[in-house]
Amino acid sequence: MTGGPAALEVNCPHCAQTVPVQYGDSAVYDLSCLHCEQSFCLFVRKQKFEVLFDLGTAALLGGYAREAVSSFAAALERCFEFYVRAAVLEQAAGQGESLEDAQARLAATWKLVDRQSERQVGMLALAYLTREGRPPDFLRPQTLGAEFRNAVIHRGYLPRREEVEDYAAQVFEVIDHLLRELGEATLQVQALDELAFAAHFVALPPGTPAVTLEPPGLFRARMFGRFHAAAWNKGQSQDLPELGAFGPLASAQAAQRALSAPVNQGRTPAEVFRATLSDFGVGAADSVDGPPRR
Ligand SMILES: [Zn+2]
Numbered sequence: 001m002t003g004g005p006a007a008l009e010v011n012c013p014h015c016a017q018t019v020p021v022q023y024g025d026s027a028v029y030d031l032s033c034l035h036c037e038q039s040f041c042l043f044v045r046k047q048k049f050e051v052l053f054d055l056g057t058a059a060l061l062g063g064y065a066r067e068a069v070s071s072f073a074a075a076l077e078r079c080f081e082f083y084v085r086a087a088v089l090e091q092a093a094g095q096g097e098s099l100e101d102a103q104a105r106l107a108a109t110w111k112l113v114d115r116q117s118e119r120q121v122g123m124l125a126l127a128y129l130t131r132e133g134r135p136p137d138f139l140r141p142q143t144l145g146a147e148f149r150n151a152v153i154h155r156g157y158l159p160r161r162e163e164v165e166d167y168a169a170q171v172f173e174v175i176d177h178l179l180r181e182l183g184e185a186t187l188q189v190q191a192l193d194e195l196a197f198a199a200h201f202v203a204l205p206p207g208t209p210a211v212t213l214e215p216p217g218l219f220r221a222r223m224f225g226r227f228h229a230a231a232w233n234k235g236q237s238q239d240l241p242e243l244g245a246f247g248p249l250a251s252a253q254a255a256q257r258a259l260s261a262p263v264n265q266g267r268t269p270a271e272v273f274r275a276t277l278s279d280f281g282v283g284a285a286d287s288v289d290g291p292p293r294r
Helices: 048-061 065-094 099-110 117-132 146-155 161-202 218-233 252-260 269-281
Strands: 007-011 018-022 028-032 039-044 210-213
Touching (some): 007 210, 028 161, 039 161, 065 146, 099 161, 161 218
C-alpha cells in the first residue's frame, strides 16, 4: 500500500503488473502502463463525494486536521449534487425517459448554480421537498456545521482534531441520511455512469482493453450494502465490489463493518463513523503520508 486513499492501484490487463493511478476529476482514465507501455482504459465506480470524504478521513488520520475540513465540506456539497441527480434520474426512469436526456437537462440547470454553494443548497432543498414530501430539516446551518467550516476555510481558524472529528461525524450523518432516503435511486446514477463508460469504451481504438474498479468505502458499502446484504449473508459475495486495500476506510474490513453496521437501530451514523475512525486510527500512519499521530 503506497498511495493511501488518494490513489488507486490497478493491474495492467496486458502484463498484470500493478499500476498506481492518482484520483482525477473524471471516473474514466485512459492509461498507459508504466511497465509494458501498452494502453488500456480504467473505469472507476466511485462518486466524487465518496472520494472527497475518504481524502478528508485520510488527512484527519494523517494529522492534517485543518486540511481535512475542506475535503469534508466539499464531500457534503458534492453529495447534495448527487442527491439532486439521483432524484432527477429516478423521476426520468419512472416516466420511461432516457437517462442521458435527463442528465443533459440537469447539467444545463446545474450550470446556473455551480458557482455558488447557497444556490446548490436551494436546489437540494427543493429536490428533497419534492421527493420526500417534507422539509429538509437537516439543512439548518448548525446541522451542517457551516459556521465551523467557514471559520476554518475562510478565516484561518486552526481547529483541534476533536473539533474536526465532530464536524466529520456531522457531515457523515447528513450524507448517510441522504443516501438512506435515496435508497435504490442511487442505482440510477450508477446506471448513467455505466452508460458513459460504455460510450467511452466503444470509442476506444479497437482492441484496447478496459478495467473496472470499484474501490470500496464506507458510503459505497452503505449505499449498495443494502441491496447486497442478502447475498453477503448467504456467502455469495461475488456480487459485492471487489474488496481491495485502498486505505483505512476502504479496506475489506471497513466495508464488512459498514455492511453489518446497524442502520436504523442502535448506533447513530455519527457513532458508526467514530467507531470506524478509532478502529482504523491505529496503524493508519502506515498507509497515509504525514507526521506521526499523537
Ligand atoms: Zn502493462
